Amino acid sequence: MPDPQRPSTLGDEERVIELHLPSRLGYEKVAMDTASAMAKRMGFPLDRVDSLRTAVSEAVTNAIEHGNQHDSAMKVVVVFTGSDDGLIVDVADQGRKRLDEAATERLPNIQQVLQSDDKGGWGIWLIKELMDEVQFSVAPTGGNQLRMVIHLDR
Amino acid sequence: MSHNQVTIEIIFPSELGYEKIARDAIGTLARNMGFDAERVEDLRTALSEACINAIEHGNQRQAHLRIHITCTISRNRLVIVVSDEGLRFHPSTRLDPASMEQKLAGLASARGMGLMLIGQLVDECGFLPSRPGQGNHFRLAMYNPPRRSATNIA
């Protein structure tokens, strides 16, 4: 149905939703619900949508607790980029505490994790299990940047 | 910003359909704040209508433009401002709808209906003052417990 106003349609890079969330636990739910809504609309099967929700929950929680140290004035920025290939989710914090990527390479030892105060490494391992690709980087300003990718199977 | 307030921002393309995602995110926020189920639904519908206005009217459905939602949460109040990039400037607010009779005669638009619905569903609403080129900014507020204003105008 042609539209008389002729709206433009989005190119690949432009299907972007951006969230700026306060660093307070609870707000990761907003990111999770946004992730589900977007993934369902893109046609991901429900099991992948659930995986994505969990991965986003872990990533944002990490950013709140570790990167931004629960400072609600600091923001966690989550950017969702949809394309025909799949969905990219970028989570950035303001990097009070740098993420130890080496820690994420090791399989979690449940005993250790239960005893340790720092449960951050376990979450990252889970994200890697659930997502197709995971990349870490540090922003020029010092914040942690986590990129998660989930591909649409054809 | 008082230390009891937090802000959340949601930014998405000016394409119909994206308002559903913003709607879900806002619903989560309202639920977390303790608004009852009916009020959460009212806000979700009002927010959808405000976003559609911004997409269709303010941004003229140009998908490369963005809609910017800023939510300010305090203990008993949720304030949402829906901003477009103002291709079409909205100089005044008329929230009285054409009557159903006029609509049935084909005279009125769905957009007027959207504004009327918003006015009935939220506690406060209206356009914030702005100038051509600065974008339109539509503000909605919900109180918990409810606080209806006598008239909802800019």
Next chain:
Amino acid sequence: MIDDELKVGTRQRDGVWIIDLEGDVTTFAEDAITSAYEKVTAEGAKYIVINSRQSDYINSAGIAILIGVVTEVNRQAQKLAISGLSAHFQKIFRMVGLAQYADIYAGEDEAVAALQKLVQAV
């Protein structure tokens, strides 16, 4: 992007035609709803129920389409009822004044029963 595209079906129950709506009722639903209405009218429908299958998203553009159907229903001296809306959307339909032109029922059976009384009265 895949949307919650509206799926529309039509069927009959004892002299009452039913248009089932499954999915979002928005501006994108116009062709589907209009075609379904034209189809049942061509089949001779005088009593029509628009049955929303618990649509999660109905916006003012979608309501405007239904107002368009109501306009035609009035012109064709047909009778329309609406069923299956959630409590929230029943409230919305009443707010926009649609309830004055089409009776709104919670369930399909109620709507069909109400229209059947009119069928029998003829």
